[in-house]
Amino acid sequence: MPSPRKRHAVQLFSGLPSHYDRVGAIMSFGQDPRWRKALVEFISPASGMRILDVATGTGMVAFAHAAGGAEVTGIDQSEAMLAGAKARLERTPELAGRLSFVLGEAEALPFSDAEFDALSFTYLLRYVDDRAATMRELARVVKPGGRVAMVEFGVPSERTLRVLWQIHTRVGLPLMGRAVSREWYDVGRFLGPNIEQFHAAEPDLPALWAAAGIGQARQQNMSFGAGVVVTGVRDGAATE
Numbered sequence: 001m002p003s004p005r006k007r008h009a010v011q012l013f014s015g016l017p018s019h020y021d022r023v024g025a026i027m028s029f030g031q032d033p034r035w036r037k038a039l040v041e042f043i044s045p046a047s048g049m050r051i052l053d054v055a056t057g058t059g060m061v062a063f064a065h066a067a068g069g070a071e072v073t074g075i076d077q078s079e080a081m082l083a084g085a086k087a088r089l090e091r092t093p094e095l096a097g098r099l100s101f102v103l104g105e106a107e108a109l110p111f112s113d114a115e116f117d118a119l120s121f122t123y124l125l126r127y128v129d130d131r132a133a134t135m136r137e138l139a140r141v142v143k144p145g146g147r148v149a150m151v152e153f154g155v156p157s158e159r160t161l162r163v164l165w166q167i168h169t170r171v172g173l174p175l176m177g178r179a180v181s182r183e184w185y186d187v188g189r190f191l192g193p194n195i196e197q198f199h200a201a202e203p204d205l206p207a208l209w210a211a212a213g214i215g216q217a218r219q220q221n222m223s224f225g226a227g228v229v230v231t232g233v234r235d236g237a238a239t240e
């Protein structure tokens with residue numbers, strides 16, 4: 001029986017794909033593409049690499065990895081979001097041979113140990129019940145020495161900026177969401193409190209990663225802390 005958190009995550013994303021890319025960027029004041037770019041630069045996708053993108057959604061990060069020459073698998077638990085990724089693939093036939101999309105959960109990945117050269121995930125950890133176990137499962141499928149990177153929303157630490165961020169998330173986001181659809185209004189109301197609760201519950205992301213077997217973990221706060229990029233390397237000696 002799925003937990004209330006999981007049921008909410010599946011329901012939340014069932015109505016979003018059609019506007020997801022544009023509205024998602026607007027909701028972060030256009031900053032989110034910079035955070036994704038930092039993630040992709042760290043992963044350094046290249047021909048011959050196999051990369052897993054978890055919680056791939058409409059596949060924005062997966063496509064960026066594939067454009068770099070890598071072979072990419074995107075996995076997500078939402079059929080609706082994956083339909084968005086597949087529609088994008090139809091519009092980008094030149095990448096078709098390098099991208100595949102799979103329905104599945106971050107908590108139980110349908111892949112072998114050390115199957116991938118690198119792994120990325122964006123906006124995932126706020127939706128899982130057991131973050132430590134999920135991080136171990138993510139680390140499991142990465143080769144020793146493989147790069148891992150994530151993006152998440154953050155909360156600015158400076159007082160004035162934090163107040164402005166709270167106004168943006170509590171008033172601005174719901175208003176923007178309402179202008180688009182009922183589903184986006186729900187997202188707009190949900191995001192601010194959910195981001196704050198997540199960081200209060202998980203104040204040390206590099207420590208969470210280290211405990212899961214991902215070393216050299218570093219957190220980079222971007223856009224005054226509104227975006228968080230965490231990078232690290234799977235423990236163990238690289239095989240080549």
Ligand SMILES: C[S@@+](CC[C@H](N)C(=O)[O-])C[C@H]1O[C@@H](n2cnc3c(N)ncnc32)[C@H](O)[C@@H]1O
Nearest residue numbers: 013055056057076077078081105106122123127
């Ligand atoms: C905010 S969207 C982000 C999508 C994409 N990563 C991006 O940055 O555009 C969050 C995604 O995480 C997916 N998701 C949430 N929990 C998941 C889980 N436990 N396993 C797989 N996917 C999950 C949702 O279905 C949704 O597509």
